[in-house]
Amino acid sequence: MKFYTFPLSPNSLRVVAVANQAHIDLEIVPVDLTKGEQMKPEFLAMNPNHKIPTLVDGDFVLWESTAIMLYLAELKPRSKLVPKERHERMHMFKWITWNLSELQPACVTLQFERFVKKLLNLGDPDPREIEKGEANFHRYAKVLNGHLAGREWLVGTGITLADHHVASSLAHAEPASMPLGGYDHVRNWTRRVFETKAWKKALKALRH
Numbered sequence: 396m397k398f399y400t401f402p403l404s405p406n407s408l409r410v411v412a413v414a415n416q417a418h419i420d421l422e423i424v425p426v427d428l429t430k431g432e433q434m435k436p437e438f439l440a441m442n443p444n445h446k447i448p449t450l451v452d453g454d455f456v457l458w459e460s461t462a463i464m465l466y467l468a469e470l471k472p473r474s475k476l477v478p479k480e481r482h483e484r485m486h487m488f489k490w491i492t493w494n495l496s497e498l499q500p501a502c503v504t505l506q507f508e509r510f511v512k513k514l515l516n517l518g519d520p521d522p523r524e525i526e527k528g529e530a531n532f533h534r535y536a537k538v539l540n541g542h543l544a545g546r547e548w549l550v551g552t553g554i555t556l557a558d559h560h561v562a563s564s565l566a567h568a569e570p571a572s573m574p575l576g577g578y579d580h581v582r583n584w585t586r587r588v589f590e591t592k593a594w595k596k597a598l599k600a601l602r603h
């Protein structure tokens with residue numbers, strides 16, 4: 396399976412972590428976004444959104460990291476990445492969609508203003524954007540922190556797609572100075588997620 400990606404992308408990191416946990420080998424194909432490689436006609440033919448990550452499994456092409464995670468989990472049902480019990484499974488979907496629409500956008504704003512702009516020489520952070528990003532970050536970090544009190548994982552008793560998905564938004568918490576002070580349950584849980592073999596391997600494969 397070919398996996399088109401850019402090393403620093405949290406959307407890609409969560410897919411690679413899931414593949415690692417499911418023991419699925421991905422052939423990593425780097426797409427250098429800083430050089431605009433996502434605009435090449437051969438890449439656009441696979442993903443007209445010109446976005447990584449994109450998965451190619453034979454003649455099956457799939458874009459959107461969440462769909463790719465679900466595909467990999469379905470290939471290996473024994474990996475327990477998706478809970479069998481219906482209510483737990485719905486909670487898993489809830490956390491994934493919550494991340495997509497609530498937490499991740501706040502994290503992406505802080506990441507872009509404080510990390511990506513510096514990396515790509517795109518100018519100074521915009522204080523209004525940072526103010527908005529921080530306000531939203533606090534709103535949702537509070538929800539996550541409250542939920543994680545007394546819990547090891549987001550849903551049930553083991554790590555699921557929900558943990559991989561939500562934690563990925565915090566992968567660049569340090570360089571983006573995400574205001575995690577006071578959210579101890581979130582901090583301990585992200586540490587737990589990022590210290591799994593699946594994440595250590597993903598971070599190593601994609602960061603170096």
Ligand SMILES: N[C@@H](CCC(=O)N[C@@H](CS)C(=O)NCC(=O)O)C(=O)O
Binds near residue numbers: 404428433447
């Ligand atoms: N919703 C998509 C988002 C993917 C995404 O935003 N990719 C960014 C990098 S993190 C990208 O490839 N941007 C290049 C571009 O827009 O040209 C997913 O989850 O896969």
